[in-house]
Every structure is written in structure tokens, then in C-alpha cells.
Amino acid sequence: MTTTLITGANKGLGYETARRLIAAGHTVYIGSRDAERGRRAAAELGARPVVLDVTDDASVEAAAKAIEADGGLDVLVNNAGIEARLPDNGVPGAADVTADQMRTVFETNVFGVVRVTHAFLPLLRKSEAPVIVNVSSGLASLAAVSDPATPAYAYPGVAYPASKTAVNMVTVQFAKAFPEMRINAVEPGFTATDLNGRTGTQTVEEGAEIIVRMARVAPDGPTGGYFDAEGRLPW
Numbered sequence: 061m062t063t064t065l066i067t068g069a070n071k072g073l074g075y076e077t078a079r080r081l082i083a084a085g086h087t088v089y090i091g092s093r094d095a096e097r098g099r100r101a102a103a104e105l106g107a108r109p110v111v112l113d114v115t116d117d118a119s120v121e122a123a124a125k126a127i128e129a130d131g132g133l134d135v136l137v138n139n140a141g142i143e144a145r146l147p148d149n150g151v152p153g154a155a156d157v158t159a160d161q162m163r164t165v166f167e168t169n170v171f172g173v174v175r176v177t178h179a180f181l182p183l184l185r186k187s188e189a190p191v192i193v194n195v196s197s198g199l200a201s202l203a204a205v206s207d208p209a210t211p212a213y214a215y216p217g218v219a220y221p222a223s224k225t226a227v228n229m230v231t232v233q234f235a236k237a238f239p240e241m242r243i244n245a246v247e248p249g250f251t252a253t254d255l256n257g258r259t260g261t262q263t264v265e266e267g268a269e270i271i272v273r274m275a276r277v278a279p280d281g282p283t284g285g286y287f288d289a290e291g292r293l294p295w
């Protein structure tokens with residue numbers, strides 16, 4: 061029996077990933093910073109709710125204690141994420157972005173991943189097949205964002221892509237430090253969720269595909285990589 065925690069799973073890609081992993085036989089904890097939203101999602105899915113705000117040490121520690129007491133963890137999906145938004149719903153570009161906007165985005169997207177991963181490492185180390193999936197973005201790729209031939213080149217935001225590039229580096233360094241675990245970064249693709257005001261061109265079913273695949277990676281599968289549904293991506 062595989063036990064999986066997905067952060068920010070009360071909606072969007074995390075919710076769809078939970079649905080798919082439950083169908084594949086996992087016991088899934090729905091991490092949600094809001095207790096009621098988490099309870100509702102878990103009840104719909106047949107999952108277990110756990111209150112977890114990735115920016116809050118006490119909340120993350122309490123979630124780790126509860127899951128440890130319930131029997132432990134095999135798979136951690138660091139999915140919770142935010143984008144910096146201007147009042148007109150645009151993203152702040154280089155001329156406008158502030159240190160505070162950067163800090164807010166990094167607090168969730170980067171420091172949250174480190175905080176949650178550290179809290180759950182003792183549990184994962186007890187698993188026979190520990191797996192971590194860090195939900196990154198195509199916008200994390202320096203190769204893509206600096207290449208005028210890619211769609212990512214046109215994206216003007218600073219905070220969000222920088223945070224996801226940091227997630228990729230965190231992934232590589234954790235994968236080297238814990239070779240007994242499979243630790244990978246994934247790019248779901250541009251998916252219609254609240255993160256982008258539902259402007260994404262893919263469905264959550266399509267977007268969750270690579271998250272689910274990497275959550276189910278075999279012990280002899282890749283680690284320290286960066287993938288979308290088509291395969292490896294350039295850093």
C-alpha cells in the first residue's frame with residue numbers, strides 16, 4: 061500500500077492528481093491550507109484531509125506528526141504554488157516587480173517546498189520506495205525562456221519563473237543528497253486552473269499526467285530530472 065501526500069490538493073492539478081492516484085490504489089492525503097476546502101475535496105475523492113499551509117512551520121510540523129501517527133508516507137507531491145498578480149490580473153514584469161512580490165512567491169513556491177520536504181524526510185526515509193515530485197513549470201527552464209523560438213520566451217513575469225528555476229535546483233541538490241529516493245521536477249503544461257484565471261489550454265486531466273507518472277516512478281526510475289509528458293526538458 062502506497063501512501064501519498066499532495067500539497068495544495070483541494071483544487072486544480074493537485075486535486076486531479078489525487079483523483080488519479082487514488083484510482084491507482086494510493087492512500088492519498090489532501091493537503092489544504094483551509095480545513096473546510098480540504099475536508100470537502102477529501103470527501104469527494106475518498107481521500108484523507110490534512111491541514112497544511114506550506115508557509116507555516118507549525119502547520120507543516122503538525123501535518124507531519126499526524127501522518128506519521130497514521131502510519132507514514134511513501135510519496136510527497138510538492139504541488140502548492142502561487143503566481144504574483146497585479147490588480148489588473150497581469151503579472152509584474154521586470155520594470156514593476158518588487159522584492160516583496162518576489163518574497164511572497166518564493167515563500168510558497170520555494171521555501172514551502174524545502175520546509176515540507178524537510179518535515180517529511182524522516183517519514184520518507186522509512187519507506188521502501190520513497191518518491192518526491194516537485195511541481196515546477198516550463199517557465200523554470202532558462203533554456204526555454206531565453207530562446208525566442210519557444211512560447212515561454214514571451215512570458216514577461218519575473219517572480220514565478222525565478223521561483224520555479226529555484227525549485228529545479230532544489231530538486232537536483234536533494235536528488236544528489238538522497239540517492240535512495242526518486243526526486244524529480246515536472247512541468248504539467250499550460251493548464252486551465254485558478255492559477256491562470258482558467259486561461260490554460262490543457263485540461264487538468266492532461267496537466268496531471270506527468271505528475272501522476274512521476275509519483276508512480278519505479279525505484280530504478282530516473283531521479284534528479286525535469287520532465288513533461290513528452291520526456292526530459294532542457295534546464
Ligand SMILES: NC(=O)c1ccc[n+]([C@@H]2O[C@H](COP(=O)([O-])OP(=O)(O)OC[C@H]3O[C@@H](n4cnc5c(N)ncnc54)[C@H](OP(=O)(O)O)[C@@H]3O)[C@@H](O)[C@H]2O)c1
Nearest residue numbers: 068070072073093113114139140141197250251253254255
Ligand atoms: N496551471 C498551470 O498552467 C501550471 C503550469 C505549470 C505549473 N503549474 C504548477 O502546478 C501547481 C498547481 O497549480 P494549479 O495550476 O493547480 O493552481 P491552483 O488551482 O491555483 O491550485 C493551487 C493550489 O495551491 C494551494 N496553495 C497556495 N498557497 C498555499 C499555501 N501557502 N499552503 C498550501 N497550499 C497552498 C491552493 O490552495 P487555496 O485553494 O487555499 O488557494 C491550491 O490548492 C503549482 O505549483 C503551479 O505553479 C501550473
